[in-house]
Amino acid sequence: MSLPVITAFRNSPDRGRGFARDMRVRWAFEEVGQPYDVRLVSFETMKEPAHLALQPFGQIPTYEEGDLALFESGAIVLRIAEQRAGLLPNDPDARARAIGWMFCALNTIEPPILEREVAGFTERDRTWFEERRPILEDRIHNRVRRLSDRLGDADWLDGAFSAGDLLMVTVLRRLERSGILETYPNLPAYIARGLARPAYQRAYDAQHAVFVARSSG
Numbered sequence: 001m002s003l004p005v006i007t008a009f010r011n012s013p014d015r016g017r018g019f020a021r022d023m024r025v026r027w028a029f030e031e032v033g034q035p036y037d038v039r040l041v042s043f044e045t046m047k048e049p050a051h052l053a054l055q056p057f058g059q060i061p062t063y064e065e066g067d068l069a070l071f072e073s074g075a076i077v078l079r080i081a082e083q084r085a086g087l088l089p090n091d092p093d094a095r096a097r098a099i100g101w102m103f104c105a106l107n108t109i110e111p112p113i114l115e116r117e118v119a120g121f122t123e124r125d126r127t128w129f130e131e132r133r134p135i136l137e138d139r140i141h142n143r144v145r146r147l148s149d150r151l152g153d154a155d156w157l158d159g160a161f162s163a164g165d166l167l168m169v170t171v172l173r174r175l176e177r178s179g180i181l182e183t184y185p186n187l188p189a190y191i192a193r194g195l196a197r198p199a200y201q202r203a204y205d206a207q208h209a210v211f212v213a214r215s216s217g
């Protein structure tokens with residue numbers, strides 16, 4: 001039986017700091033103990049027909065397993081979580097809630113974070129940048145404040161660690177240097193708990209090794 005294969009950056013712009021979205025897929029594989037193979041792709045390859053057939057937007061990650069080809073890192077994490085224990089509860093109601101937190105991470109928390117990040121990359125020299133930045137940050141605060149209130153003193157969002165926490169930690173991590181998270185002390189501690197998991201460390205080391213190999217190549 002061949003292993004599932006994902007695609008990842010041959011040369012990640014994050015210089016191996018674990019922000020590219022193959023990181024969440026690698027982490028999910030490690031949490032459930034599923035070995036996997038990686039096909040490293042260049043930015044040029046990602047825009048060629050063979051890759052576009054897998055990922056119509058010319059991005060990574062993709063997931064191939066037998067006749068199945070998937071894109072969208074959240075869908076890939078769900079596939080992994082459905083196939084092996086470790087990321088979703090067996091109880092049907094708890095499982096549904098954990099999947100709900102997956103959607104929350106990608107649909108409610110990530111969008112304002114991405115909006116601020118993209119504005120920082122593409123609008124910094126525009127006249128409206130300084131005026132718009134606090135508006136974008138307020139939108140993030142409006143979400144993470146309520147997430148912080150819901151999490152409270154709990155270790156994870158709904159009982160045991162789940163795929164919902166995995167995605168939420170990878171989303172919140174993108175605020176690490178923004179100064180926004182420090183307003184809610186339970187959120188940096190929540191992220192730290194996620195990053196301290198042995199499965200995360202193995203996933204991070206695997207992705208970082210790509211950067212080290214390329215840097216020393």
Ligand SMILES: N[C@@H](CCC(=O)N[C@@H](CSCc1ccc([N+](=O)[O-])cc1)C(=O)NCC(=O)O)C(=O)O
Nearest residue numbers: 012013014019020021058059060061071072073074
């Ligand atoms: N919704 C899709 C989005 C996938 C996506 O954004 N892929 C990015 C890499 S992860 C996003 C990302 C990129 C870089 C950093 N970084 O820190 O350098 C962080 C995250 C990509 O392939 N970009 C290339 C392109 O669009 O041409 C998913 O979740 O799978």
